[in-house]
Amino acid sequence: MEHRGLDADGCFEREGSLGQVPGAFAGVVAAARGRIRDAYGRRLHSAYLYGSVPRGTARPGRSDLDLLLALHHEPAGEDRDAAEVLARGLDEDFPEVEGVGILLYGKDTLLSEAERFDLGWFLACRCTPLLGADLAEHLPRYRPDSLLARETNGDLADVLPRWRRRMREASTPDENRRLCRLFSRHLVRTGFTLVMPRWGGWTSDLTESAEVFGGYYPQRADQMRAAAAAALEPVADPAVLRAYVEDLGPWLADEYTARHGTKTPRARHDRQDTH
Template structure:
């Protein structure tokens, strides 16, 4: 499998565009643009889409809508409250999405040295401009190198106990489904990031990510493929995400730290 997602010089190509949004999701994107502008007004610097909708790979009724909002200031309680209302409104009004999520960051933090190889990279390479000036113009170009891999997903060991606690608290099947999807997605992304510097490319496609990982770790290929399946079709059986957290997770965290190191504390 040849590396992709980078240009001829090895730099990331920005994935997604408004031109790739499928017809079924165009009304959702239009509503999101209007709701964001109305909710945040002059507090908003810029807004971005990310995930399957701007990549043009979303499945009606199954995919969620993901937004990143850059504010002129660090998010306050009123900003977080507005984000919850925004996400709930979109989810309730549009059956073609299965949930909506809103990430909030201050402009200065997104451009900070601390976030240069984490949220800065995420915005510049994986997010599609929706409103306002594009902060990617103030960020460097990126390559799939070990520094990027360490600073994006090098904190898996710290996440595992939090996931276990959340699984213990999850009671409703819907809660377990959301957790299973989030946990599985994160593990597959971490698996890809682990091998990304050796592969030299990038993909947001979860089954493809599992296959790239499998080339380097065939002994864990079946588990990673299973995680990719859960990420696409979340389950309500808590034993499934629990098995991922208790077996694949610790091994992946240990291997990640051994090869790439630990993410710089925030």
């Protein structure tokens, strides 16, 4: 029987490792390690990789490098400025990556009770340690249950108005493509976590996620497959974005709330899409 990303006890196995980093990305990962240390020094508690690079599925020139940095204190302006400089420098110096994204948090936030089933789960299960002591040692083991589904992606209804505003503000094909990639990934991952407790496992593969979703919602399967394809090969067509925010997104938000409830309100942090 396939284990579906779970161990023998039915808990998530941590995905990715430094040993799975493709050879083409070894240089940028090594540079990131050194530059993070230089940029943050004693302010840094730990650093992590996540996404396709530590999973071993990154494509040179097509994939981005995703980093999460945990600081001893809550990030200040100088910390965010340093992250921007760091991301820009890595992106410019290494053509292997198409972009560099850095999530920046204080360690107390990552370990907080409010974030236990969101950022805490993300760090413990989807991030690969790169520098420092691993905060996952202070977090519980996680299972693919309805609580996790609710706390990771149970806020799509709140996200959609922001997407509509960003769509209205987009004025170039490149901006539309970036939004297409962001929206598509978020919708596919939300569609997957909607059915995750019933499927009983985890995958970060977007194509597989769409197929798993389609097994439970065949009437929406083609839309989700198309979203998975657009996440990998984003398009500039505004009609695709409109379909997301006017049809698939609202339906998915309503179905999610009906099945899992709404994400617990909390003080939100500005962050990239992680789920």
